[in-house]
Amino acid sequence: MVVKQSSLETNFTLLFRHSYQRSALWFLATAALSLVWLLGHTDCAAGKPPVRPDFFATLKTRLVKDGFDKSLIRSLYSKPGVTFDQRGVSAYFLHREATLNYNQFLTRSSIGQAIDYLGRHQKTLKRAQGVYGVDEEVITAIILVESRLGTSIGKRLIFNTLSALAALDNKNTRDGLWHSYLKNKTKESRRRFDTWASRKSAWAYSELKAYLKYVKVQDIDPLSIRGSYAGALGISQFVPSSVLRFAQDGNRDGRIDLYDHEDAIESIANYLKQHGWRPSLKRREEFRILLSYNQSKYYANTILNIAERLAKLRTKVRTN
Numbered sequence: 001m002v003v004k005q006s007s008l009e010t011n012f013t014l015l016f017r018h019s020y021q022r023s024a025l026w027f028l029a030t031a032a033l034s035l036v037w038l039l040g041h042t043d044c045a046a047g048k049p050p051v052r053p054d055f056f057a058t059l060k061t062r063l064v065k066d067g068f069d070k071s072l073i074r075s076l077y078s079k080p081g082v083t084f085d086q087r088g089v090s091a092y093f094l095h096r097e098a099t100l101n102y103n104q105f106l107t108r109s110s111i112g113q114a115i116d117y118l119g120r121h122q123k124t125l126k127r128a129q130g131v132y133g134v135d136e137e138v139i140t141a142i143i144l145v146e147s148r149l150g151t152s153i154g155k156r157l158i159f160n161t162l163s164a165l166a167a168l169d170n171k172n173t174r175d176g177l178w179h180s181y182l183k184n185k186t187k188e189s190r191r192r193f194d195t196w197a198s199r200k201s202a203w204a205y206s207e208l209k210a211y212l213k214y215v216k217v218q219d220i221d222p223l224s225i226r227g228s229y230a231g232a233l234g235i236s237q238f239v240p241s242s243v244l245r246f247a248q249d250g251n252r253d254g255r256i257d258l259y260d261h262e263d264a265i266e267s268i269a270n271y272l273k274q275h276g277w278r279p280s281l282k283r284r285e286e287f288r289i290l291l292s293y294n295q296s297k298y299y300a301n302t303i304l305n306i307a308e309r310l311a312k313l314r315t316k317v318r319t320n
């Protein structure tokens with residue numbers, strides 16, 4: 001969703017934040033908004049598109065300053081599919097890790113689907129275990145939690161997600177998002193949002209640069225990859241910097257495509273190996289390595305619990 005007129009309304013509200021004359025403010029704001037709407041309407045009637053605020057102006061300048069081609073960046077951000085994903089950014093702020101119900105991955109149905117997955121991808125999983133020393137049950141548990149075994153990989157354009165998060169370093173953008181959308185949906189303070197936005201925007205800018213490098217190297221349309229509102233992509237839900245550093249071409253077709261199971265399986269195994277995984281580690285060491293994949297302790301525990309459950313069930317089937 002694009003932030004449009006509602007952010008203009010917000011700006012008026014901010015201008016008069018400390019005024020006691022709320023009714024006068026309301027009148028002025030309404031009159032001004034009517035004028036803005038009228039101008040936009042007149043433009044439309046005259047065949048001109050309505051003028052939209054450019055939330056990516058400072059971001060584009062920054063990318064060019066950091067060495068990205070000016071005409072490429074300009075052309076990319078002028079494409080019709082590029083929007084400031086207000087809803088996606090807000091969802092990310094509102095639904096953070098602690099609220100996720102990890103027990104859903106330990107139900108009989110989820111474990112049954114994971115067992116099927118182990119059977120379907122046995123050859124690839126066994127090869128990854130042999131080459132990287134990571135248990136096939138652990139890789140499967142990660143794929144189950146990250147993307148429901150590749151069936152839930154996110155619907156948002158990664159480019160839009162990372163661009164919107166990166167643009168939050170601009171105070172006006174944060175003001176617009178907070179007042180037009182978030183303020184009425186969260187009990188969190190504005191200060192907390194600012195702290196989160198500042199941290200996330202720095203992270204997202206770096207990931208956006210990694211993403212642009214990845215799509216260039218792999219010759220992929222930057223507006224063709226969809227993922228989560230946290231900017232993770234593929235069956236393995238790697239962030240772009242992890243794609244650059246750890247992703248593998250599991251099916252040996254000359255391309256790294258984390259929407260392919262063979263590529264994703266081998267990439268996860270490689271990621272864990274590079275973070276210290278080796279056969280027969282103690283649970284607390286495996287736990288520590290899994291925290292590099294996702295900082296949540298619930299996550300790391302869930303992965304290990306699923307993997308143990310899968311290993312036990314498979315042993316039971318073999319012995320029966």
Ligand SMILES: [Ca+2]
Nearest residue numbers: 249251253255
């Ligand atoms: Ca491949």
